[in-house]
Amino acid sequence: MKSLTTVNDLRALRREWSKQGKVVGFVPTMGNLHDGHLQLVHAAKAKCDEVVVSIFVNPLQFGKNEDLDNYPRTLDADKAKLEAAGVAAVFLPSVAEMYPRGLEQQTFVQVPGISDILCGASRPGHFRGVATIVCKLFNMVAPDIAFFGEKDFQQLQVIRLMAKDLSMNLEIIGVPTEREASGLAMSSRNGYLTDAERELAPQLYKLISEMKASVLAGNNDYAALTEAFVGKINHAGFKTDYLAVKNATDLSDADAETESLVILVAAYLGTTRLIDNLYFSV
Structure with a gap:
């Protein structure tokens, strides 16, 4: 499994796969991977020749009083799980790589209406941060198919609308929620x-x-x-x-x-x- 930290290296690998005619699947994550994430990877492996997983705790989608600093980071364990699952490449960008002009100067992507209800009402700006980072990652990875969990149902619908509205040339697949034996959704x-x-x-x-x-x-x-x-x-x-x-x-x-x-x-x-x-x- 390749570990990539820059967009240039990621795009170089993607160009090689394009020359080989490979179908590329993508699973964006914030790390601290559990079986729900791995189900996304398995779904991607079943449909694609190569799979890229990103791990990036996105500051743009956290509010002022939310848990950005305390969000669990388990990179070594995450990489071991992804390698065991047969992932071809893991993309591990820094905040500076993703937002080179800084968060205050970043161009935003916002999906109107659906972003302002439910979680969007409780977490103002959250889906603007989600749409922006996913749009950037889609541009970087250039996947043929991207996989998202249905547990974050509103997020999935926001991303589907964004991709449709911006005429993105990829398929988005929702994967059913993985639950613990008790029924609790994995998170x-x-x-x-x-x-x-x-x-x-x-x-x-x-x-x-x-x-x-x-x-x-x-x-x-x-x-x-x-x-x-x-x-x-x-x-x-x-x-x-x-x-x-x-x-x-x-x-x-x-x-x-x-x-x-x-x-x-x-x-x-x-x-x-x-x-x-x-x-x-x-």
């Missing part, structure tokens, strides 16, 4: 949970699963259903940031006529912010 931020919180955390998935069952049973009064389940989530020991039933295709508000639905939730458990979702058809 790097799960490492922040105390032992007691980790015991409680799977209740979030259990409750949105109950909410999905209620919808499938014919309950389409989404406002009343959401209010009831916010109460249940809070009663279980969480502090709900948001809970919503949306149209899965564009994250507009769902109504009784909407066939493709997604339930999205963000809730705090102690100081840790957990997100999850379930999407389905009625």
Whole structure:
């Protein structure tokens, strides 16, 4: 596995692959890799000749009071996992390599509307940071196919819209959420949970699963259903940031006529912010 730190070296490798007619897959990450990330790698390996994984903790998508400095960094372990998974190259750029003019002078990419709701409302500027870094990485890696986890459902939709709006010549594939045996969605931020919180955390998935069952049973009064389940989530020991039933295709508000639905939730458990979702058809 090649370890690359500069855009020039990455592009040189990409040119070689282009000459050989190889299909290139890409998995962007912030490191601290778990089985959810590795499922993205496996999906990429199944569809592509060569796979590039980036590891970059992107300061542009963190707010002032968020956990940039404390975000878990486990580079040696990450590289060992990627090499074992058969990744061809890992891209490990510095902040200066990604933002040579500095964060304040960086050109931004912003996807309007969808970036301002749900996580975007709770974390202003977050999706601007996500769209900007992913756009830059797409330009650097020039992948044929890029792979993203469906756990970050809103992020996936933001990136799909960005790629469509900017006429990017690549396919974006969403990979189903990898869960622990308890049902808890795998996330790097799960490492922040105390032992007691980790015991409680799977209740979030259990409750949105109950909410999905209620919808499938014919309950389409989404406002009343959401209010009831916010109460249940809070009663279980969480502090709900948001809970919503949306149209899965564009994250507009769902109504009784909407066939493709997604339930999205963000809730705090102690100081840790957990997100999850379930999407389905009625």
